[in-house]
Amino acid sequence: MAAEVPSPFRILALETSCDETAAAVVADGHDVLSSVVSSQVDLHARFGGVVPELASRAHVDLLTPVIAQALVEAGLDGYGIHAVAATIGPGLIGSLLVGVSAAKALSLVWGVPFIGVNHLEGHLYASFIEEPDLEPPLVVLLVSGAHTMLIAMEGPGQYRLLGSTIDDAAGEAYDKVARFLGLGYPGGPVIDRLAMDGDPHAIAFPRAMKDEGYDFSFSGVKTSVITYVRKQPDVSIADVAASFQEAVVDVLVTKTRRAATEIGANGICLGGGVAANSSLRERLLDACIADGLRGFLPSRAMCTDNAAMIGAAAWWRYQSDGPTPLDVGADPGLHLPLVG
């Protein structure tokens, strides 16, 4: 059921799918009036990964002030909001339910529609916030701690999955390598930083399935890093970090580039936490320039989990599907709605 949407249409969006408690007010799918993200990284660091029960507890405590701040920064009270959106999946069930429950409650009190949003779709629209004139078809590389997907976006709501990881997500491989090297959690930023002082060609780590298809595998490179360091304990950690990063980025960029050529894309978009990686951004932009494509790299704040991208995706979803019924739950394994 398509819905008529007046302008400006201001959506308060909530995102609590993992370990960021976030709220944002977004007008017309791209105008970010406020975006507040409260990270729980410090809470989970000592455990080397996100602890679902701790994340859920923190969301309940943090969400009220985060919503209040998003409204204040947008210069609104609740009655200037036209709809309330929340991530309904995929993610951690206990965490998702906090945001979904709060969003439904706000929509009840304010008498405005509730819009349930797919977290992955949120990442796809992150680029549209900063580049509202993006013209599909686009190839989107979605890389995070939980996902590695290559998606052909043929229009709003029109997605085709070209490939995804068959084992570890790229971000997961970063975390596991960082843990093995004793670098702490999360692994992405620290390896990225170390890699700047290392030689990316010092060690030739394997590039799994680089030239075949669009699926990814990062379990092998992780294992060979571990094996290598065990055999050569005196190796420079910076060289290991740089060479590991080079192997991961090489595969990601090569496949994304090939996909863009094959589907005749206008451009390449990045999304997900690993999209904040400096080497990936640099290499992808170089590839776009070489191939005459436009590269849309959302700012780092838009790559990692945030509620503004949920507000953007909600605006598109609302126009095509209308409001989400209040009896919907959260779905931890929610898939991206695909065509064909």
Add this chain to the structure above:
Amino acid sequence: MIILGIETATNQVGCALGGYEGVLASFHASRGRRHAETLAPAIEFVCKHARIEMKEISAVAVDIGPGLFTGMRVGVATAKAMAQALRVPMIGLSSLDLLAFPVRHSDRLIAPVIDARKGEVFTALYRQVPGGVQRLTQYRICTPRELASELIARDEDCLVVGDGGLRYRDVLANAGGVEVGEVGFAYPSASALVELAHPRAIREEFVQPWELELLYLRKSDAEINWDRQESV
């Protein structure tokens, strides 16, 4: 004064509206769909059928546990957001208080017992006082066997209510003089929540949405394992 009560700490989900006139409307479901799917439509339903508009609600009361963590959070997240949007204060009450209150006319010792899973229960002991019940002990988590031995030591007639009482009936009934209440008293109710919240609202014993805290009584498994490793 209209109070909205929200209760999701056990397998039952419920909401109720009430005030000076007592409970005006209530909804409870102890099987069927999940809390998060049921709660918002249920709130809409009770408001509609009691002919009460959202803006007439002057306080939001909620069960803060102890109970099933994920269920509790659905109710508390909903209640906090409603209070925030309505700009009204909150009243947080324990699930154990809510279980003890409906059996307040018994002169026996009252022991609400909630199934905490993993072989444990949440409990506290209460006694009848004029107009309600008074809690005699701390809220705590223990094994049914530990509770049974405490009841034996107290050597008093005792009424046990709650889903934990039903589950561990065999263990608890070992203590002499213990009766386990029937299934009608097994879950904390949103109606009891509204009734108990009303005098507090009159005394203005409120908390703000950002101050309301849940009563978990048990750490996350990750923290328990961490503490265990630290102590080794």
